[in-house]
Amino acid sequence: xxxxxxxxxxxxxxxxxxxxxxxxxxxxxxxxxxxxxxxxxxxxxxxxxxxxxxxxxxxxxxxxxxxxxxxxxxxxxxxxxxxxxxxxxxxxxxxxxxxxxxxxxxxxxxxxxxxxxxxxxxxxxxxxxxxxxxxxxxxxxxxxxxxxxxxxxxxxxxxxxxxxxxxxxxxxxxxxxxxxxxxxxxxxxxxxxxxxxxxxxxxxxxxxxxxxxxxxxxxxxxxxxxxxxxxxxxxxxxxxxxxxxxxxxxxxxxxxxxxxxxxxxxxxxxxxxxxxxxx
Ligand SMILES: NC(=O)C1=CN([C@@H]2O[C@H](COP(=O)(O)OP(=O)(O)OC[C@H]3O[C@@H](n4cnc5c(N)ncnc54)[C@H](OP(=O)(O)O)[C@@H]3O)[C@@H](O)[C@H]2O)[C@@H](O)CC1
Ligand SMILES: Nc1ncnc2c1ncn2[C@@H]1O[C@H](COP(=O)(O)OP(=O)(O)O)[C@@H](O)[C@H]1O
Numbered sequence: 001x002x003x004x005x006x007x008x009x010x011x012x013x014x015x016x017x018x019x020x021x022x023x024x025x026x027x028x029x030x031x032x033x034x035x036x037x038x039x040x041x042x043x044x045x046x047x048x049x050x051x052x053x054x055x056x057x058x059x060x061x062x063x064x065x066x067x068x069x070x071x072x073x074x075x076x077x078x079x080x081x082x083x084x085x086x087x088x089x090x091x092x093x094x095x096x097x098x099x100x101x102x103x104x105x106x107x108x109x110x111x112x113x114x115x116x117x118x119x120x121x122x123x124x125x126x127x128x129x130x131x132x133x134x135x136x137x138x139x140x141x142x143x144x145x146x147x148x149x150x151x152x153x154x155x156x157x158x159x160x161x162x163x164x165x166x167x168x169x170x171x172x173x174x175x176x177x178x179x180x181x182x183x184x185x186x187x188x189x190x191x192x193x194x195x196x197x198x199x200x201x202x203x204x205x206x207x208x209x210x211x212x213x214x215x216x217x218x219x220x221x222x223x224x225x226x227x228x229x230x231x232x233x234x235x236x237x238x239x240x241x242x243x244x245x246x247x248x249x250x251x252x253x254x255x256x257x258x259x260x261x262x263x264x265x266x267x268x269x270x271x272x273x274x275x276x277x278x279x
Contacts, residue, residue, distance in 0.1 A: 003203075004202070010236050010243075011279075014273060016053075017053075024056060026056075027229030028055065028057075028095050029058070030090070032087070032116075033060065033062070034104050039068055041102035041218040042061070042098075044101070044218040045101055045218050046059050047262040048226065051226070053226060054230060058076070060097075062082070066080040091119045095121060095228065095229040096226075097123055097225065098126065099112060100124075100128050100130060100221070101127045101218040103128040106132075113140070122234060123149070124221050130156045137181075140160070144183040146183060146184075146197055147183075149185075150181055150186065151186045151238075157177065170191065170193050174195035191204065191207060192242045194235065202235075207246045213258055223244065224238050251267070
């Protein structure tokens, strides 16, 4: 079933806190950080997850990053892990976890992903956690559930699904990739295609070119994770996040850097939830 991606299709599904909500009820998001020199991407994801409404966001970092992160995290919580088993224990209470942004193209990233797959959390798999599996995509797919989300740009997509884009075009390739992976696939680009293994397909055709800046994909991964943590269906979370991300960039315009995106989200969300403004 093919959808467009106008807000009228999903705005009624956006989460909002009720009078009895507390932070744990609103949704818990985990974000796996890279090492001491690679923490920025996880910070972007975490901040975006909080801004999109997750009640609690925790960054999980390797021990060398633990002294680096606290000065740049305020509302975002922090926990360090030394082994995949420790990461699994930390992630177990989470509703969703983002892994991949600046995670490193090292085997520990694969082991960490396997550990997360043993938890009940839905996974958002991006960047290095995609590229790492370029020679063994079946291993990644075997660890995924149908509510997990892969967020490749075209380069990452080609690494996991060689030749599929050229053979099928963007929509067909995303659909086939979702079927092969058994998970939601968000094929990013000027037009972003969101495909589910059950055949649902949405095309977000009006992406903002101001998003062509380092780290904007890390923000999107955090937004998708933040909406899933709030118990939104993963396909709807992904297509809503893609639209909101692009709208925040469009409103900011020239000079946008990825740090600006999370702070642009409240105005877009307010217009969506209140049914006002330009949306
Ligand atoms: N704040 C931080 O800490 C940030 C940290 N980050 C982290 O840095 C790490 C490495 O990131 P990265 O950019 O080098 O890896 P990646 O995107 O695979 O590019 C490698 C090659 O792929 C290609 N390629 C790229 N995009 C493409 C596209 N859309 N469509 C098609 N092809 C595309 C392109 O090849 P070319 O076309 O130049 O031959 C490019 O040279 C990673 O861990 C990431 O998470 C970033 O998130 C930024 C913010
Ligand atoms: N020209 C463009 N028009 C619209 N959206 C774009 C354009 N270029 C990039 N984007 C969007 O910006 C984001 C870039 O993500 P990604 O390539 O993973 O960057 P990073 O790894 O630096 O975070 C994606 O959401 C993509 O759809």
